[in-house]
Amino acid sequence: MERRTRVRFAPSPTGPLHMGGVRTALYNYLYAKQKGGDFILRIEDTDSHRFVPGAEEYIIEALRWCGIYPDEGVDAAGKIVQIPDERHPHAPYRQSERKDIYRQYAEELVAKGAAYYAFDSAQDLDSARAQAEMHGQTFIYNRATRPGMRNSLSLDEDSVKDLLENTTDWTIRFKMPENTVVKMDDMIRGHIEVNTDTLDDKVLWKRADCLPTYHLANIVDDHLMEISEVIRGEEWLPSLPLHYLLYQAFGWEDTMPRFAHLSLLLKPVGNGKLSKRDGDKLGFPVFPLEWTNPETGEKSRGYREDGYFPEAFVNMLAMLGWNPGDDRELFSLDELVQAFSMEKVQKAGAKFNPEKAKWFNKEYLRKKTDEELTDLFIPILEEKGIDTSRDYVLKVVTLIKERATFVADFWDIASYLFVVPQEYNEKDVAKFWKPENYTLALQAAGFIKGYNGPWEKEALESALEEFIRGNEWPMGKVMNCLRLALVGASSGLGIADIVTLIGKDEFARRIDNIVKTLSV
RNA sequence: GCUGGGUUCGUAUAACGGUUAGUACUCAAGAUUCUCAAUCUUGCAAUAGGAGUUCGAUUCUCCUACCCAGUACCA
Numbered sequence A: 001m002e003r004r005t006r007v008r009f010a011p012s013p014t015g016p017l018h019m020g021g022v023r024t025a026l027y028n029y030l031y032a033k034q035k036g037g038d039f040i041l042r043i044e045d046t047d048s049h050r051f052v053p054g055a056e057e058y059i060i061e062a063l064r065w066c067g068i069y070p071d072e073g074v075d076a077a078g079k080i081v082q083i084p085d086e087r088h089p090h091a092p093y094r095q096s097e098r099k100d101i102y103r104q105y106a107e108e109l110v111a112k113g114a115a116y117y118a119f120d121s122a123q124d125l126d127s128a129r130a131q132a133e134m135h136g137q138t139f140i141y142n143r144a145t146r147p148g149m150r151n152s153l154s155l156d157e158d159s160v161k162d163l164l165e166n167t168t169d170w171t172i173r174f175k176m177p178e179n180t181v182v183k184m185d186d187m188i189r190g191h192i193e194v195n196t197d198t199l200d201d202k203v204l205w206k207r208a209d210c211l212p213t214y215h216l217a218n219i220v221d222d223h224l225m226e227i228s229e230v231i232r233g234e235e236w237l238p239s240l241p242l243h244y245l246l247y248q249a250f251g252w253e254d255t256m257p258r259f260a261h262l263s264l265l266l267k268p269v270g271n272g273k274l275s276k277r278d279g280d281k282l283g284f285p286v287f288p289l290e291w292t293n294p295e296t297g298e299k300s301r302g303y304r305e306d307g308y309f310p311e312a313f314v315n316m317l318a319m320l321g322w323n324p325g326d327d328r329e330l331f332s333l334d335e336l337v338q339a340f341s342m343e344k345v346q347k348a349g350a351k352f353n354p355e356k357a358k359w360f361n362k363e364y365l366r367k368k369t370d371e372e373l374t375d376l377f378i379p380i381l382e383e384k385g386i387d388t389s390r391d392y393v394l395k396v397v398t399l400i401k402e403r404a405t406f407v408a409d410f411w412d413i414a415s416y417l418f419v420v421p422q423e424y425n426e427k428d429v430a431k432f433w434k435p436e437n438y439t440l441a442l443q444a445a446g447f448i449k450g451y452n453g454p455w456e457k458e459a460l461e462s463a464l465e466e467f468i469r470g471n472e473w474p475m476g477k478v479m480n481c482l483r484l485a486l487v488g489a490s491s492g493l494g495i496a497d498i499v500t501l502i503g504k505d506e507f508a509r510r511i512d513n514i515v516k517t518l519s520v
Numbered sequence B: 001g002c003u004g005g006g007u008u009c010g011u012a013u014a015a016c017g018g019u020u021a022g023u024a025c026u027c028a029a030g031a032u033u034c035u036c037a038a039u040c041u042u043g044c045a046a047u048a049g050g051a052g053u054u055c056g057a058u059u060c061u062c063c064u065a066c067c068c069a070g071u072a073c074c075a
Helices: A019-034 A055-065 A095-111 A122-134 A159-168 A214-224 A232-251 A276-282 A308-317 A332-339 A354-367 A371-384 A390-404 A410-418 A426-432 A435-449 A456-468 A476-487 A496-502 A504-517
Strands: A004-008 A038-042 A117-119 A169-175 A180-185 A191-193 A203-206 A229-233 A258-262
Touching: A004 A229, A019 A038, A019 A229, A019 A258, A019 A308, A019 A332, A038 A371, A038 A496, A055 A122, A095 A117, A095 A169, A095 A203, A095 A214, A117 A308, A122 A191, A122 A435, A169 A232, A169 A371, A180 A258, A180 A390, A191 A232, A203 A214, A214 A232, A229 A232, A308 A332, A308 A354, A354 A390, A371 A390, A371 A410, A390 A410, A390 A496, A426 A504, A435 A456, A435 A476, A435 A496, A456 A476, A456 A496, A476 A496, A476 A504, A496 A504
Parallel strands: A004 A038, A229 A258
Antiparallel strands: A117 A169, A169 A203, A180 A191
């Protein structure tokens, strides 16, 4: 019988979601939608010490910006749901609000002999670890060391009972089976085997705060929420054996999800996984949206605020560790849903390349209509105090859009189409603004002022060129002198483009201006 | 250290065991243009190393090297 596809993205609200996390969410979403299944957003906030205010809201907003909407979860229907209803059959979706359900599962494992109570203090454990380290070893809490620790397997029944009732800093630990090979399958990596003797008795539940650890909460919730595939980061691969064993201990093997462990996103240069620091150092965002640390007030830039289109960001992220099997690179979210396949997900970590990210944005900028881009550019102009007609902006956008990566580039590229050049590039002045050139250029300017033909680019251009060529003047030098007057540098649009855009009066003003400024 | 995972141009990646090892980004050169972009063309550049299996390994096996992750009462 076919099981309904149900996947979850289960972040911990300990800070802003970074781009690696967004990619994990994206792959989950693509997988679910392709199979016609559900994408669930669950918040794993079982660590009360690391909770960061605003992080959960940030995660939801970031996913929304990317066009990823959960079918079920804390954000479904735009509100927090605590009582199960038709659309939220497994509510609540925040683990801190489900804390009451975990203890019974932990106790069930103890009753089955698959777990036990442990009374070791933090100091006990620290010293055991320090002891092992002195011998060049790593302390593993398992069958080898278990008898020497304070737990319900080493202590007598009465003291266990007494400690259970009269102390509150005990835990429930999983009893790792002896010398057993756990055989696992990963959708990306294939078959994996691990011997249990290398694993330790993980804490599942803590009496001190009556909260489960990740491992217990994760397995219980995935089971209860009928998750069919767990798609998560590679950092979880080492605990996969534990999770397999937990499903077995509970007797849930039949409905155990399949697992896919995604490789990590690596920093652009050097080794290691992508971190916030790399972004600051190399000048690119690692977060989808801007984030302000509530404690320090420190701001981290975001792709949205940097001017990336969400479609470009999502597309770029999808291609980091996955490919469609052919040469296509540009995909909308819907097209990604169609094309995605777990078989094509890369095993190795992918180094993030900020240059390629920009390339994606440039491609998406070109896909936008001139009207859309005009709408985006006008607010920027208003901020600069530019008051001009929408029609004029539209004309400018049409001419310059291919030169830009971001909408914000428009101003840098085309400010001279809105304001008189404030200064003239020294190098270009030295190169072109020589008497033998500018005397000719001023005559050419005179020709333009007296031009009576149709006021459009092609006509003016051919008339002007005919005039200059007819006089056998050096075209490049004359044109660049004019450009200096119009742009302030020897770069930018064609002379006829600029002149027809800004008009004859403005043209004359700029010629006067350069003559005055460079004191001809 | 131990355990697990990984390794194709600088980067992202393609290649039923048989290709001159392809594509994109970056970079360089040329074409074009009144300049700068854009565009087009061309170029640079890779199977980590070593054994083995095979008529034939990028592809399968083993060893080595290197990289990554985990090694918490964090997720």
